[in-house]
Amino acid sequence: MAEALFFPALIAYGQAALAFFGNTRHPGRLGALGTWGVRLGWTSQSALLVLQAVRAQRFPWDTWAGALNLFVWLVVSAYLIWGCKARYRVLGLLVMPPAAALLLVAWAGGGTTGRGRSRYSDLFLALHVGLVLAAFAAFTLAAGLSVLYLWQERRLKRREAGILSLRVPSLVALDRLVGRTIAIGLPTLTVGIAVGVARVVREGSGVDALMLATLVTWCLYTVFLALRFGRGWRGRRAALLALTGFVSVILVHLALPLTHVS
Amino acid sequence: MTVVLTGISHHRAPLALRELVAVPPEGARELAQRLAADGEAVCLSTCNRTELYLAHDDAALAEARAVRALAQLAGLSEAELTSFCYRLHDHAAALHLFRVSAGLDSMVPGEAEILGQVRTAYEVGAAGRVLARLFGQALRSGKRVRSQTAIGENPASVSSVAAALVEQVFDDLRGSRVLLIGAGKAGQLTARSLAARGATIGLVASRKVERARSLARRFGGEGVALADIEEVLGAVDVVVSATSSPGILLSKDQVERVLDARKGRPLFLIDIAVPRDLDPAIHELDGCYLYNIDDLRSVVEASLASRRREAVKGEALVAEEAERFRAWHASLEVVPAIASLRARGEEIRRGELAKAQGRLGELSDSERRAVESVTAQIVNKLLHLPTVRMKEAAAAADGPLYVDTVRDLFGLGDDGSPRRIER
Numbered sequence: 299m300a301e302a303l304f305f306p307a308l309i310a311y312g313q314a315a316l317a318f319f320g321n322t323r324h325p326g327r328l329g330a331l332g333t334w335g336v337r338l339g340w341t342s343q344s345a346l347l348v349l350q351a352v353r354a355q356r357f358p359w360d361t362w363a364g365a366l367n368l369f370v371w372l373v374v375s376a377y378l379i380w381g382c383k384a385r386y387r388v389l390g391l392l393v394m395p396p397a398a399a400l401l402l403v404a405w406a407g408g409g410t411t412g413r414g415r416s417r418y419s420d421l422f423l424a425l426h427v428g429l430v431l432a433a434f435a436a437f438t439l440a441a442g443l444s445v446l447y448l449w450q451e452r453r454l455k456r457r458e459a460g461i462l463s464l465r466v467p468s469l470v471a472l473d474r475l476v477g478r479t480i481a482i483g484l485p486t487l488t489v490g491i492a493v494g495v496a497r498v499v500r501e502g503s504g505v506d507a508l509m510l511a512t513l514v515t516w517c518l519y520t521v522f523l524a525l526r527f528g529r530g531w532r533g534r535r536a537a538l539l540a541l542t543g544f545v546s547v548i549l550v551h552l553a554l555p556l557t558h559v560s
Numbered sequence: 561m562t563v564v565l566t567g568i569s570h571h572r573a574p575l576a577l578r579e580l581v582a583v584p585p586e587g588a589r590e591l592a593q594r595l596a597a598d599g600e601a602v603c604l605s606t607c608n609r610t611e612l613y614l615a616h617d618d619a620a621l622a623e624a625r626a627v628r629a630l631a632q633l634a635g636l637s638e639a640e641l642t643s644f645c646y647r648l649h650d651h652a653a654a655l656h657l658f659r660v661s662a663g664l665d666s667m668v669p670g671e672a673e674i675l676g677q678v679r680t681a682y683e684v685g686a687a688g689r690v691l692a693r694l695f696g697q698a699l700r701s702g703k704r705v706r707s708q709t710a711i712g713e714n715p716a717s718v719s720s721v722a723a724a725l726v727e728q729v730f731d732d733l734r735g736s737r738v739l740l741i742g743a744g745k746a747g748q749l750t751a752r753s754l755a756a757r758g759a760t761i762g763l764v765a766s767r768k769v770e771r772a773r774s775l776a777r778r779f780g781g782e783g784v785a786l787a788d789i790e791e792v793l794g795a796v797d798v799v800v801s802a803t804s805s806p807g808i809l810l811s812k813d814q815v816e817r818v819l820d821a822r823k824g825r826p827l828f829l830i831d832i833a834v835p836r837d838l839d840p841a842i843h844e845l846d847g848c849y850l851y852n853i854d855d856l857r858s859v860v861e862a863s864l865a866s867r868r869r870e871a872v873k874g875e876a877l878v879a880e881e882a883e884r885f886r887a888w889h890a891s892l893e894v895v896p897a898i899a900s901l902r903a904r905g906e907e908i909r910r911g912e913l914a915k916a917q918g919r920l921g922e923l924s925d926s927e928r929r930a931v932e933s934v935t936a937q938i939v940n941k942l943l944h945l946p947t948v949r950m951k952e953a954a955a956a957a958d959g960p961l962y963v964d965t966v967r968d969l970f971g972l973g974d975d976g977s978p979r980r981i982e983r
Contacts, residue, residue, distance in 0.1 A: 325710060457855045459862035462714045462724055469826060471731035532824025533847050
């Protein structure tokens with residue numbers, strides 16, 4: 299049953315990625331096709347997650363592969379909030395190929411079968427893993443928006459003759475969305491980290507490298523918001539800073555299977 | 561009925577002649593009614609063309625009337641007008657109108673205004689069955705080309721490209737403030753294009769402050785002296801410059817000095833002056849985007865090239881629509897023959913039933929209905945295939961041949977009425 303939901307989701311995400319790529323060359327129907335691919339894939343993956351939770355009767359995404367599965371769903375969910383607008387379809391080109399690839403990795407690692415085996419409580423996992431992954435999904439999307447900002451800015455600086463041939467969100471809109479997405483992601487990460495710290499304090503367990511990397515991520519995004527709202531950092535500098543923060547998110551993701559959860 | 565198109569357009573006629581034959585909507589109504597005395601007529605008049613569409617049984621007569629009407633408008637003799645005129649019939653006329661309504665015949669491919677002009681011409685015209693179908697399909701073709709191709713998506717003039725570029729930086733121009741430097745027409749045109757998208761022309765700068773104030777009042781803004789540009793630069797989002805100044809009016813250093821006060825807000829500068837008013841090095845500053853007239857023209861060229869590529873797709877769509885119209889128009893030729901064939905069959909059926917009445921004796925109502933139904937079905941089944949074949953033949957241009965054959969085989973009159981058969 300899980301396979302019957304996983305493969306449609308993977309195929310739909312892959313189809314969306316291809317359609318968004320085609321849309322950059324022949325704008326129009328392919329973009330709409332890509333958007334429908336995202337919607338169908340997301341629906342199928344949502345059903346897969348529900349099935350996993352029902353089967354496991356507990357929080358089933360406590361393995362690195364399971365967390366990756368949930369992370370992909372959160373990223374696509376965040377993208378769906380406004381990514382379906384015609385002008386934002388180009389962002390799908392940055393979001394959907396990694397989403398499809400990561401979902402495949404999650405499947406290969408057994409993250410779509412839904413057999414959680416953590417010793418932690420469901421409440422702790424839901425709050426800590428769920429919130430941290432939600433924050434990382436927001437930061438991933440902010441990174442995608444930042445890449446789009448830098449690419450669009452480069453086209454404007456180069457005065458490309460064909461700049462109007464592809465509909466892309468304006469620089470101001472992209473910059474604003476990067477700021478807002480991080481402004482939502484950082485408090486979420488803060489609460490997620492606080493839950494983790496509370497458990498560490500209660501159990502008296504030690505601090506590992508992943509926890510430190512997560513704290514570094516938190517610091518980077520805190521600096522981002524402080525500079526943005528305190529010093530008026532906008533545009534190119536803000537986009538580069540958001541990407542720096544995202545490098546830290548990638549490091550945490552890579553460290554996850556090695557250091558933290560089974 | 562033949563569709564006849566007689567017209568004058570930018571392809572052959574100079575502007576001076578097109579001006580003479582241009583007809584306002586009210587004049588188009590009168591002209592169409594006059595020309596549609598015993599047929600149908602629609603007059604389509606735009607800045608690039610004046611075209612008369614007539615549907616008439618006598619194509620030569622309709623064409624002569626149309627040429628005479630155009631000659632009268634131009635104040636020329638019919639012979640003088642001939643070299644500027646084009647005349648098209650039926651399928652070719654339909655294809656032309658569909659191309660026109662899709663913007664494929666326009667100077668700028670895909671221009672949007674033409675569809676509304678075709679609609680107005682149709683509404684004020686004297687269209688009957690044929691022209692109503694032709695213009696209805698033309699409007700549909702125009703919309704289809706616009707929705708199924710990207711022909712109208714990219715702007716095609718310097719001022720609209722400038723506005724579209726500003727929108728690449730600022731999401732919504734509502735709330736954006738524009739500084740217009742210079743009181744020339746080119747600058748005003750660009751500023752108006754920005755204002756049409758919601759921007760506010762907040763400041764106008766000119767060498768003569770009084771002139772700046774006078775122009776600013778028209779836009780609802782303030783006038784400032786050229787020397788004060790730097791002071792107001794922190795409060796604007798877009799700068800449009802188009803003066804005849806021989807040197808640079810705004811340097812990189814001046815812009816750099818106000819960047820801190822802008823707190824990262826981007827600044828878009830449009831320099832359409834030759835020689836340039838704005839220091840090209842401004843473009844190197846973070847958050848500043850400077851486009852001069854050559855940059856804008858290269859974007860216009862790319863937009864036009866993209867429109868031309870899309871026009872190829874549009875041509876295929878209008879050809880399809882024109883073919884559909886041709887099939888419908890050709891089917892009109894066989895409709896009277898089909899109607900008389902059916903009437904002939906019904907006449908025979910009723911005659912034979914009347915003759916058999918005596919032999920059938922007293923029939924109950926249900927028996928009578930059954931006999932009626934069976935005989936009607938026999939006639940229908942017999943005539944079904946000839947009817948279908950005639951319609952197909954009409955679409956394939958063999959219609960008249962089939963009509964003659966059917967008339968001859970079934971003894972139908974030339975006027976479509978059943979001919980008495982000698983026994």
